[in-house]
Amino acid sequence: MDFINKNLPYLLAGISVGGQYALIAIGYTMVYGILRLINFAHGDIFMVAALVTVYATTTMPLYVSIPLTLIVTVVLGLAVERVAYKPLRNAPRMSVMISAIGVSYLLQNLALYVTGGLAQTYPAIPFISDTIQIGSATTKMVTVVTPILTIILVFALMQLINHTKIGMGMRAAANDFETSRLMGIKVDNVISMTFLIGSLLAAIGSVLYFTNYASVVPTSGAMPGLKAFVAAVFGGIGSIPGAVIGAFIIGICENIIKGLGWTTFSDAFTFALLIVILIVKPTGLFGEGATDKV
Amino acid sequence: MKKLAALALCATMCFAGAMSVSAEDVVKIGVFEPASGDNGAGGKQETLGIQYANSVAPTVEIGGTEYTVQLEIVDNESSSEKAPTAAADLAGRGVSIVLGTYGSDAAMAASDTFAQAGVPVLGVTCTNPQVTEGNTHYFRICFLDPFQGTVLANFAADQFGAKKAYVLTKLGNDYSGGLGYYFTEAFEALGGEVISDQFPEGNADFTSYITTAVNEGADVIFAPTSTEAAQLIIDTAASQGVTVPLLAGDTWDSNVILNAAEGKDVQIYVTTFYQEGGNEEFDNGIKEWINADDTNLANNGGDDTVAAVTAMGYDAYFTALEALKNAGSTDPAAVNEALWDTTYTGVTGEIAFESENGDAIRDTAYVKQANTETVAWDFVAEQGVN
Numbered sequence: 001m002d003f004i005n006k007n008l009p010y011l012l013a014g015i016s017v018g019g020q021y022a023l024i025a026i027g028y029t030m031v032y033g034i035l036r037l038i039n040f041a042h043g044d045i046f047m048v049a050a051l052v053t054v055y056a057t058t059t060m061p062l063y064v065s066i067p068l069t070l071i072v073t074v075v076l077g078l079a080v081e082r083v084a085y086k087p088l089r090n091a092p093r094m095s096v097m098i099s100a101i102g103v104s105y106l107l108q109n110l111a112l113y114v115t116g117g118l119a120q121t122y123p124a125i126p127f128i129s130d131t132i133q134i135g136s137a138t139t140k141m142v143t144v145v146t147p148i149l150t151i152i153l154v155f156a157l158m159q160l161i162n163h164t165k166i167g168m169g170m171r172a173a174a175n176d177f178e179t180s181r182l183m184g185i186k187v188d189n190v191i192s193m194t195f196l197i198g199s200l201l202a203a204i205g206s207v208l209y210f211t212n213y214a215s216v217v218p219t220s221g222a223m224p225g226l227k228a229f230v231a232a233v234f235g236g237i238g239s240i241p242g243a244v245i246g247a248f249i250i251g252i253c254e255n256i257i258k259g260l261g262w263t264t265f266s267d268a269f270t271f272a273l274l275i276v277i278l279i280v281k282p283t284g285l286f287g288e289g290a291t292d293k294v
Numbered sequence: 295m296k297k298l299a300a301l302a303l304c305a306t307m308c309f310a311g312a313m314s315v316s317a318e319d320v321v322k323i324g325v326f327e328p329a330s331g332d333n334g335a336g337g338k339q340e341t342l343g344i345q346y347a348n349s350v351a352p353t354v355e356i357g358g359t360e361y362t363v364q365l366e367i368v369d370n371e372s373s374s375e376k377a378p379t380a381a382a383d384l385a386g387r388g389v390s391i392v393l394g395t396y397g398s399d400a401a402m403a404a405s406d407t408f409a410q411a412g413v414p415v416l417g418v419t420c421t422n423p424q425v426t427e428g429n430t431h432y433f434r435i436c437f438l439d440p441f442q443g444t445v446l447a448n449f450a451a452d453q454f455g456a457k458k459a460y461v462l463t464k465l466g467n468d469y470s471g472g473l474g475y476y477f478t479e480a481f482e483a484l485g486g487e488v489i490s491d492q493f494p495e496g497n498a499d500f501t502s503y504i505t506t507a508v509n510e511g512a513d514v515i516f517a518p519t520s521t522e523a524a525q526l527i528i529d530t531a532a533s534q535g536v537t538v539p540l541l542a543g544d545t546w547d548s549n550v551i552l553n554a555a556e557g558k559d560v561q562i563y564v565t566t567f568y569q570e571g572g573n574e575e576f577d578n579g580i581k582e583w584i585n586a587d588d589t590n591l592a593n594n595g596g597d598d599t600v601a602a603v604t605a606m607g608y609d610a611y612f613t614a615l616e617a618l619k620n621a622g623s624t625d626p627a628a629v630n631e632a633l634w635d636t637t638y639t640g641v642t643g644e645i646a647f648e649s650e651n652g653d654a655i656r657d658t659a660y661v662k663q664a665n666t667e668t669v670a671w672d673f674v675a676e677q678g679v680n
Contacts (some may be wrong), residue, residue: 121554137534259505265495
């Protein structure tokens, strides 16, 4: 019992942060699945979502500012796709990747300009930032809400992909981009939808993440973004369940490592894990088999 | 015709440039502070102190001539990689002396650049011993980490009867690691036990660290970190219902910490250079000056709390003016020579430099507690080293 009491807080922190990584990781994995593009700007879109909430709550009540955050983030995600990726659709894949890195730095520097380099305190959102007691651990409500909400959202997303017309379009485009275009699927709409879903989930993830870690700086998106990307690769990039499971594994392992007292190595571990997985199973846990596209 | 116009324009500009220099005598003081990155908030407050001092005393008499003081401000981005570039930029602008920086990391990284350019630097709140060790151009007006660490260890043992301390420092950060080390040394010398952990750059999840501290039964948590990490540590500690006191060094003396702790059930103690109320005239003057300008207000974190680093910035400026007067010239080498014997009585106390490394001679630090209801600092004790 004592063992559980001591380690429960680490496990809870791991599940919670894992759920937040999962919401970001879905954005990476879906975009990759369809466009074969690693959207490096995704972590920064996550950061911008947090800043929008910070600034919106100074003038508006929460029930307006959070929906506004979701809308602004989605619009930003779509705009990035239109402006920086769409014109490069037929360009070499490397050019789009560089464009993504460019967008990432652009967003970071814009945030630096807007915030003046000072850390912004994320507003406390009622209910999810309330303190609760689970067994021996005291934590925030968000720790419990995150995994539940993540699972609900993933379930809804799977339904959308497997049982709707646009979902079918996504699966087709992921399978064969050119052929689906020839079959009359409006690929541009499918791609926009992908970015819409990815950005929406990143915005929801940012609300959960920053409720737990209430300080936003321009580089706040970099580390969660990178970890989520690792989670997506770990689970097999292109696979949504893979990304979610990968994110939970990374979140939990990272916190257990810290709990064991090897705090210095917690990040090193995450990336070492990535290398090992890629050596043993190059396509990740749930990755599609041999692909001739990459 | 177009070429002629361009030529005329160039000529006018050169002429205007030359004019502005010869119109009056200007002495340039470099301000080498972070305005972004981890220490952005603290750096801006320190710069505010310097700017306020400049508005109080915009001119200085050097060798019988009245010089206008011009501040040359650069941002070192709180980073050891960017600091040398920012330093080279300052050296290139022909400054006579440089003030800064907040954060010992950037100070050490830029030290060589200043040495090569032959520009003396007056450290304001960089407390790591290595900043001034073994060089003759870096001075400082604040106390040092071995002193601060010992003060904090004594305070933990005296005030709370602490036997076990949890020390949390940032991996690879000279300030954080250094202060943690000196605290550990002093605390263990007092018979206490220390558990230490490090967190990596960019870490936002402090849940596990705080859990470890609680599990190990620490009596105090000592976290000498930047204010950015501090916000998160305080928030995590509060949400996990931590009841033991949090101790920290001079960086935590900022309204960023007060705002983070507002309304939360946490005990926070810091050591610092100056306690608001120590000098009424200075407090009132700077509050009025900060409130008069929106940018200043934003740079001070949105209210008019006087941070200790602001008071230190103010004193650093006047100490620099003293050095310029003593040198009787704006030549950096002469200023460097004059600094050794410069003394000044500032709002934070007497300032004089010892003759080996150019460190300020200081023997007291103030201990303050964050009042989570009034969102202000309460004075606790003036602590020296026994």
